[in-house]
Amino acid sequence: MTGPVSPAGPREPQGVAPVSGPVEGAPAVIRTEGLTKRYGGIEAVRDLDLEVREGDLFGFLGPNGSGKTTTVRMLLGLVFPTAGRVELLGQPMPRAGRAVLAEVGSLVEGPAFYPHLSGRANLSLLDAAGPGGRRFDRRRRVGEALERVGLDSVGRRPVKAYSSGMRQRLGLAAALLRSPRLLVLDEPTNGLDPQGMREIRDLLVELVAGGATVFLSSHLLAEVELICTRAAIVHRGRLVVQDRVDALLAPTGRVRIGTPDPGRASELAGRLPGVELGEWRADCLVVQLDGTSPEALNRHLVAGGVPVRELVVERPSLEDVFLRLTGAEVPAAEATPRATRRREVPDAPG
Amino acid sequence: MLLVELRKLVRRPRTWVSIGLLAGLPTLVAVFLKITGIGPRPGEGPAFLGAVLSNGALFPAAALALVLPVFLPVAVSVMAGDAVAGEANHGTLRYLLIRPVGRTRLLVAKLAVTIVFVFLAVLVVAAVAFVVGATMFGVKPLPSVSGQTIAAQDATWRTVVTVVYVAWSMLGVAAIALFASTLTDSPLAAALGALAALVTSQVLDLLDAAASVKPYLPTHYWLSFVDLFRFPILWHGVVRGFAIQGVYILVFLGAGWANFATKDIKS
Numbered sequence: 001m002t003g004p005v006s007p008a009g010p011r012e013p014q015g016v017a018p019v020s021g022p023v024e025g026a027p028a029v030i031r032t033e034g035l036t037k038r039y040g041g042i043e044a045v046r047d048l049d050l051e052v053r054e055g056d057l058f059g060f061l062g063p064n065g066s067g068k069t070t071t072v073r074m075l076l077g078l079v080f081p082t083a084g085r086v087e088l089l090g091q092p093m094p095r096a097g098r099a100v101l102a103e104v105g106s107l108v109e110g111p112a113f114y115p116h117l118s119g120r121a122n123l124s125l126l127d128a129a130g131p132g133g134r135r136f137d138r139r140r141r142v143g144e145a146l147e148r149v150g151l152d153s154v155g156r157r158p159v160k161a162y163s164s165g166m167r168q169r170l171g172l173a174a175a176l177l178r179s180p181r182l183l184v185l186d187e188p189t190n191g192l193d194p195q196g197m198r199e200i201r202d203l204l205v206e207l208v209a210g211g212a213t214v215f216l217s218s219h220l221l222a223e224v225e226l227i228c229t230r231a232a233i234v235h236r237g238r239l240v241v242q243d244r245v246d247a248l249l250a251p252t253g254r255v256r257i258g259t260p261d262p263g264r265a266s267e268l269a270g271r272l273p274g275v276e277l278g279e280w281r282a283d284c285l286v287v288q289l290d291g292t293s294p295e296a297l298n299r300h301l302v303a304g305g306v307p308v309r310e311l312v313v314e315r316p317s318l319e320d321v322f323l324r325l326t327g328a329e330v331p332a333a334e335a336t337p338r339a340t341r342r343r344e345v346p347d348a349p350g
Numbered sequence: 351m352l353l354v355e356l357r358k359l360v361r362r363p364r365t366w367v368s369i370g371l372l373a374g375l376p377t378l379v380a381v382f383l384k385i386t387g388i389g390p391r392p393g394e395g396p397a398f399l400g401a402v403l404s405n406g407a408l409f410p411a412a413a414l415a416l417v418l419p420v421f422l423p424v425a426v427s428v429m430a431g432d433a434v435a436g437e438a439n440h441g442t443l444r445y446l447l448i449r450p451v452g453r454t455r456l457l458v459a460k461l462a463v464t465i466v467f468v469f470l471a472v473l474v475v476a477a478v479a480f481v482v483g484a485t486m487f488g489v490k491p492l493p494s495v496s497g498q499t500i501a502a503q504d505a506t507w508r509t510v511v512t513v514v515y516v517a518w519s520m521l522g523v524a525a526i527a528l529f530a531s532t533l534t535d536s537p538l539a540a541a542l543g544a545l546a547a548l549v550t551s552q553v554l555d556l557l558d559a560a561a562s563v564k565p566y567l568p569t570h571y572w573l574s575f576v577d578l579f580r581f582p583i584l585w586h587g588v589v590r591g592f593a594i595q596g597v598y599i600l601v602f603l604g605a606g607w608a609n610f611a612t613k614d615i616k617s
Contacts, residue, residue, distance in 0.1 A: 076448045078615040101450035108448070112441025117361065129354045130449035174445065 026053040027090065029182050029213045030075060034084035037070050037237075044070040045237045048084070052215055052230070057208045059224030059231035059245065060217040061322065067237035068217045069109055072186050075215075076106055089182060102132050105180035107188050111171025115160035119151060119170045122159060126174055133178060145173040150199065164191035172200065176207075183207065186217045201227050225249070225318040235326040248321050251313050255294050257301065258284045258310040268304040272297060283309075351455055355463040368425045369471050373478040375421055376413030380479075384486045397576045402483065405490045407502075409483025410476040410509055411579060414516050417475055418572055423548055424541075426520045429467050430527035431540030433460040434610065438535040438617035453611050461528060461603065468520045472513050508583075512575045515588060519572050522595040522602075523548060526568070529606035535617045565590070568598050 030052035037045040045067040052058045062068045073079040075086055077094030086093040088100045113122040123142045127133060133141065146152045149169040159167065168191045175183055188204075189197040204214050205227055218224055224231055225245065232242040241248070259265045262285040269275050274291035289297065298311050316324075359365050379399070383389060389403045390396070398412035434457070437443035446456060483489075527544035534540050551567040554560040564570055571591025577584035 073444075073615070076444075077450075078444055078447060080612070080614060097450050098452060101448050104448070106445075106448050108444050110441070112445055114358070114440065114442065116363070121361075125354055125357065126445065126449060128357075129351055129446055129451050 026055055028052065028087070029054050029056070029089055030058075030215060031087040032071075032075070032084060035071065035074060035081055035086060036083040037067075037074060037079060038082045043237055045074070045081075045234075048234070048237075048239050050232055050239070050242065052213060054213050055208065055211070057204060057214045057227055057229045058216060059228035060215060060234070061219065061221065061224055061231060061318075062234035063326070064219065066234045068219075068234060069186060070237075071234070072106075072108055072184060072215075072217055075184060076101065076104070076108065078108070098131070102130060102178065103181045104184060105175035105178060105182070106184040106186075107171045107175050108184075108186050110187070110190065111167045111174070113159040113167070113170065116158050118156045118158055119146065119154055119162070119166075119173075120156070122170070123174055123177060127177055141177060145177045146170075148176055148203065149173045165193060165196055168192055169196070172203075180212065182213045182215065184215045184217075187219070188216065189218075189220065189223060197223070221318040221322060231318070233322055233325055240325045241321075245318070249315050249318065251315050253289045254278070254286060254314040255289055255297065256284055256286050256310075256312045256314060257297075257308060258312070259301075259306055259308050261306055264304075265301055265306045265308075268301055268306055269297060272300050351451055351459040352462055355459045356466065359463050359467060365429075365467065368428070369474050372417055372421060372425060372471055373475050376409070376416050376475065376479045377482050379413075379416060380409065380482045380486055397573065398579070402487060404487070406483030406485070406487030407480075407489040407505060408579075409487065410479040411512055411575070412483075413475050413479030414472065414512060415573065415576070418516060418519075419552075422471065422475075422516075422520060423523045424545065425471060426464070426468055426523045427527045427541045427544040427548070428537075430460075430464045430524040431531050431542075431544055432537040433464060433528055434531040435534050435540040436531075436537040438615075439537055441617060443617055444615055447615060454607065457528075457532075457607055457610055461524070464524045464528065465517075465521060468517050468524060469513075472517045472520070476509065476513050508578045511588075512578055515575045515578070515591065518592060518595050522568050522598040525599040525602035525606070529602040529609070532606045532610040532613065566594065568594065570594070 028051050030050060032048055032050045035045055035048040035050070036043065048067075048071060050060075050071075060068060060071070070079060074081050075088060075093065077086075077097040080094065088096075089103060091100050093100065113119070114125070117125070120142055123145060124138060127138050127141060128135075143152065146154075149172045151166065151169050151173060154162070154166065159170065162170065168188070172185075172188055175185065183204075185204075189200050192200060201223065204216065208214055216224065216228060228245050230243065231245050231248060233240045257265055257269075260283055262280040262283065265285045266277050266280055266287075269285070269287055270277050272292060274289060275297065276288040276290065278286035278288055280286065287297070294311060294313050298308060301308055380402075383399070383403060387403065389400045391400065394400075396412065397415040398408045399416075402409050402412050434443065437446060447453065451459075523544060526547050527540060530543035531537070531540040533543070548569060551569040555564055555567050555570050571587050571594060574587030574591045577587050
């Protein structure tokens with residue numbers, strides 16, 4: 001994970017306007033009930049109930065091998081469920097696939113193209129292969145999709161000469177080709193540099209603002225934290241949690257007080273009801289609030305003559321939530337954002 | 351979808367390389383025959399080749415007899431084996447299916463393109479062989495295998511039936527390869543599977559101990575088109591060949607469809 005994370009904190013991303021999320025009672029765009037897939041004796045996905053509503057930017061999280069890709073494949077009718085139901089845009093999959101999938105753009109397990117053809121020729125073939133869209137404006141559609149992902153200038157080079165970042169962009173262009181109502185994207189920022197990741201994130205937010213719904217399967221927790229309105233976490237094929245991201249990231253009640261005199265601060269704070277003292281170091285003190293507001297604590301300390309340099313209300317990172325709920329070891333790729341997070345609360349224990 | 355598959359076929363260098371090679375082999379043989387003037391002795395070597403030296407009009411049939419036992423089935427197996435497994439191997443299969451292209455539709459389009467390729471290959475081989483034969487050996491009224499001459503018009507339709515018969519035989523190969531192609535994500539494995547079936551069939555066809563199954567082997571009647579150049583035509587082998595291939599085509603396409611339509615796409 002090398003994506004830019006603002007020093008101001010992950011919830012106030014730079015450039016990316018937060019999406020407000022769907023209006024109450026918006027219709028479900030993806031709904032699964034009791035979705036189960038068994039391969040031989042192995043249960044890849046078990047009893048999964050997902051609900052993604054129109055206008056969501058939905059983060060679908062899980063460690064590698066947790067059943068994310070199998071779920072995505074079942075949503076799109078590539079893999080047939082052993083049990084349970086999938087509804088896409090209100091219609092049953094895979095039965096209504098022909099009608100429904102025309103309105104869905106997807107990226108599944110990385111982009112794939114005919115290597116000897118140019119990006120433009122690949123998109124044109126893909127556009128021609130399926131239903132809908134008139135032939136005479138195919139060139140325009142392909143051009144627009146390429147422009148959206150910043151590939152309009154690559155010209156006639158065959159795809160085999162593309163870098164992996166360019167392939168990833170081309171995959172996104174293919175997903176965007178038909179102006180889909182729903183985007184199902186599996187790791188869309190894979191292989192992109194930080195600038196590219198940022199552009200794609202901005203693009204997704206823009207698409208949702210334009211009325212599309214995005215289902216973003218990712219193992220990049222920081223990415224999901226940055227842009228998603230709702231998220232689900234799966235672990236070992238089971239749903240662990242599904243909620244609004246801001247609810248998942250609600251304050252923990254832990255407050256870090258930066259002060260040159262933590263001894264006096266802890267003495268004072270300890271007298272306030274609803275404050276449980278935590279650890280303290282040379283220049284800061286951590287407390288757990290329960291029934292007291294941070295404002296009241298601050299007032300109390302300042303009134304008592306403690307110089308308060310800063311007072312930070314700790315929110316869990318998505319990774320903290322993830323770890324708490326799954327008890328899983330975060331693989332190396334997912335663990336990186338932790339460092340970013342910890343810079344804010346240097347003395348808090350892990 | 352059919353147009354898309356055709357575009358892919360046409361834009362793929364491999365298509366033209368394999369057809370070029372197929373047409374090249376009989377041409378090479380013709381050059382050797384022309385330079386040395388040594389034909390196979392009557393009754394030996396590939397069909398018609400002995401007669402070609404004196405009459406180029408037989409060369410298309412001779413050329414088909416040259417490529418039919420090995421070269422053409424290999425080319426067809428590779429093409430048809432690649433049909434589904436090649437897309438799976440590239441990862442493009444999933445994107446086609448969620449575009450969406452129905453699975454049955456995709457398979458039908460793949461089959462249609464394979465048919466186009468087979469006919470194209472057979473026709474190009476026959477046409478190139480005709481030109482090569484005519485320029486190198488000259489065209490005379492055809493002597494039939496049985497000794498009488500065959501009139502030019504007569505020869506034309508016999509050649510046309512030959513082309514159709516060979517193409518139909520190759521469709522049997524294509525059906526087996528297409529079935530194999532739905533079983534695996536590796537185009538090589540699919541082509542190999544189809545070739546294994548053909549080699550097995552050809553080996554059994556040589557084995558007296560397997561006499562009871564011989565009439566049902568897919569390769570058994572392949573060369574029966576030679577009988578089309580007899581006088582009168584010996585229809586028995588050709589008709590049986592048509593029928594047997596028809597059964598193979600139906601069974602393997604059915605099996606391929608049944609497998610592909612219900613398969614989890616994990617590529």
